Amino acid sequence: MNDIDRPLTPDELGHRLTEVFDLVGPLYRRAVRKVEQGEAVEGISVGVRAVLDLLRQSDPMTVPQMGRVLALSRQFVQRMVNDAAAQGWVEAIPNPAHQRSSLIRITDEGRATITAILGREHHLNRQVGGDLTDAELRATVRVLREMLKALDHVDLD
Template sequence: MFALVGPLYRRVQRKVEQAEPYEGLSVGVRAVLDLLRGHGPMTVPQMGRAQALSRQFVQRMVNQAAEHGLVESVPNPAHQRSPLFRLTEEGRARITAAVARERAVLREVGGGLTDAELTACLRVLREMVRTSDHVDVG
C-alpha cells in the first residue's frame, strides 16, 4: 500500500504545483484551505496535528494564505493566544474551484472503478491514517 500511495501522492502534488499559475495556490496553501473547508475554523496547532506537519510550516502557509486574502483570523474563545483561522469568501471560492477542477480530472482516471471499490479504498486509507500514529515499525 505504501509503495503505491507515496508515488501517487507525489504525482498528484506535481499536478497541483503545475496548476499553481492557473489557480494561484501552492500545495501547502491549498492543503490549509482544504482543511478549513472541511473542518471549519481551526488554530495553527490543530491544522499541524491534522496534517502531521510542523506548526511552523503550517504557520507559513497560513501567513501566505492571509497575505492573499484567502483566510482571516478570528478570536478563539478557548485560547486567547492561539487565534482561529477561517476561510474568507475569496478563499472558499478558490478552494471550491480547485477541488471541482481536480475532481473533474480524477473522474477521467477512473479506470472503471465502481463506487463500492472507491468507498472501500477510502475506508482502508482513513483507517491507515487513523492508526498510523499507534503502529510501531521498529
C-alpha cells in the same frame, strides 16, 4: 468464507500493505506536481491548498488543530496560513478559548479559490478509468484510514 474474503495474517497484511505504500508515494508526488502546475492559475501551493480545503469543510481552527488534522507540523501549517493570509484567503479571528492562539477562518475569496481548484481536480478525477465501483472505493478509503491510524503515534513536530 471464500479465501479472498478472509482477514489476512499479520505477515500477509504487511506484504500487501507494502504494495499500497509503494503506490501511494508516487501517486501523492504526481498529484502534488499536478496541483503545482495549477499554481500559475491560482497562485497556490499544495500546503496552502490543504489549509483552504480543511477550512472550507470546518469551523475556524487554530494552527495546532489544523496541524493535527493534516498530519503536518505546526510550523509548516503556520507558514501556509501566513501565505494564505497574504493573499487574502484566510483571516485570523479572536479565539474565546485561548487568547494567544487565534482561530483561522477562510474568507469569501479563499472559498472561491479553493472551489475553483476543487472543480479542476474533479475534472481530472473524472478521467480515472478502471470501471471502479463504490464498494471498491469504500474499501480503499477503509484500508487507507487503517494505515493512517496505525501511524497516529508518529510525532510531526
